[in-house]
Amino acid sequence: MKTRSLRWRLTWVSVKCVLVAWLVWLGCQIWQLSRAHYGFWDESQREIAAQILESMPDGLDRLPPRERPPINGRIRDHKTSWQVWANGRNVVYSLAAPNEPLKPDFTDGFARRVINGEKWHVYSLSDPRRGLVVQVGRSKEMVAREVRTWVGMSLLAALLIFLLFVLTVWVVIGRSLRPLTALRKTLQARPPLDLTPLAAPGLPTEFNPIVSAFNEQLTRVDQAVQNERRFIADAAHELRTPLAVLSAHADLARRAEDPAERNAALRRLSAGVQRAARLSEQLLDLARLDAGTEAPELVPVDLAPLLVIVVRDFETLARERHQRISLQTEDSRILGDIDQLGILIRNLVDNAVRYAGEGGHAAVTCRREVHDGVASIVLCVADDGPGVPMEDRERIFHRFYRANGGAERGSGIGLSLVARIARTHHARIEVDGGLEGRGLAVRVFFPASDAGS
Missing domain, CATH: 1.10.287 (Helix Hairpins)
Incomplete structure (x- = not known):
């Protein structure tokens, strides 16, 4: 599919809208001009006839008829023709006036006639006191020629204005999009x-x-x-x-x-x-x-079956260390991501088994608690190992932080994963002393899935 630039599209749409609007306006103007011209010409012919009649001196009826010069094309271009008749004789006339009377009945008023094969619109005005009759007329060809001249000039002016408009729109849109071009060049010049x-x-x-x-x-x-x-x-x-x-x-x-x-x-x-x-x-x-x-999509999850699976995975390692793992669970439904929860539980249990030491005890419990009317599912993993000093308990959740002391040397990643997954699940973590006054206990407070019901 062929695509065009935004500059071209905006210019083309603007040009089409202006072109359609201008064509409608031109049609209305031509129609209105054709109608208005007749009313304007009627009034103009009245004024011309009255002015000619007032300007004529007395005694015109005694003047002999004048010889008419030959009518050439240049003379016929005159817009208005007129004649002054005295006692049936054409004594004064314009160069473009025909030989015969414009209005043979010589009565006052307007009339439409065909003279020498052309349609004329004529007006006659008389002065009975002096025996004068003034007749003013225009041929339809002259009117049509005048309208064509006006239309031609209008089209020429409109074409020039239209070209100027197109050029202006093209330049203005180009300048408006110049920052976008600069942005593209900036992106192209950037390192990867x-x-x-x-x-x-x-x-x-x-x-x-x-x-x-x-x-x-x-x-x-x-x-x-x-x-x-x-x-x-x-x-x-x-x-x-x-x-x-x-x-x-x-x-x-x-x-x-x-x-x-x-x-x-x-x-x-x-x-x-x-x-x-x-x-x-x-x-x-x-x-x-x-x-x-x-963020992962949190769905209803029961922690109890997940805890059973993870604890069973660590039973072999616990037996090798002569350790004991205890598990107590109840209905523990929360909203969570099962994969991330598996990582959290595995790291907590692994941390407890590793630091409980030879013959140690790791206890995993999960139960429902209510504090201040808010239900929570509390997951607790505790051991009876050497524990963590009070001043280091806040830092054990930092990535790659290792607490001093103990025979085991961890990576400093496991508990940072626990803290991160807890934040994802809107859970709160507390650290306390472990079993029988020794070791470490990590409690994770998850919002119960039915807490808002």
Whole structure:
């Protein structure tokens, strides 16, 4: 499909509208002029006849008839012809007047006649006292020629005005769109990753919403690019040490000659692989959340079955550490995204199992509570490990922050994912002491799905 520029379209529409309006006006003017001319000519003929009659001296009836010169084309171009008759003789006349009387009955008033094959509109006025009769007339050909002359001049003037209008519209629209052309050149000259908002001074008001929407999109793209850059840098930094440790353990196991030493190195290698796998999984979760440009669609979800699935996944790891995981749930329906909730629960349980230590206890509970008439679903994951100092509890949800102390060394990603998903679900987080006065307890308060019913 052939497309035309906005400048061409605006100019063409403006030209068509003006052209149609002008044609209608011209038709009305010609019709009105044709009607008005007859009324104007009637009055003009009366005045001409009266003036000629008043200007005629006495004694015209004694003048002999004058010889008429030959009538040429130039003389016939005269608009009005007139004759003065005295006692039946044409004593005074205009050069373009015919030989015969314009009005043979010589009675006062208007008449239409055919003279020498031409239609005439004539008027006669008499002075009985002096025996004078003045006759004034115009041929229809003269009238038509006058109208054609007026139309021709009007068309010529209109054509010049029309061309001037087209040129003016074309120039004005071009100048109005000049800031848009400058904006295009600015965009073309930009580096590929320059996502700063566009400045569009002088741009027509109609284009401001487009530029604003484009700037908003640039902001979102810039945020996504910055998140991706930050994730790549963080992932490279976080994976460098575990991979170096794995390489060292692998070299140790390869060089070890004593079976016991080799087995110890392989166990450390296996533990390092698990830590690297966990870190990779958390980094992928983080990347998935960073890539989301829109808030997830929250649908009714029951946390109880989800908790059972996640806790069962960690039972094997807990048995290896001689740990115990307890689970207590009740009807726990909230509005949420099941994938993100799975990441939140998995990171909370993983954090508790990892820090509970050998022979520790991790307790997972989910129940309904009502505070100040507002129902909430409270998910609590607690352990009896070393816990976190009071001054560090607010910072454990910051990305890549690691609390001091403890045998385990985390990645600093898990709880930051928990905080981020909680914000997405309009949930509130509280941190307190864990089981039997030891460890850490993390409580997440979700709005109940029936809280507003």
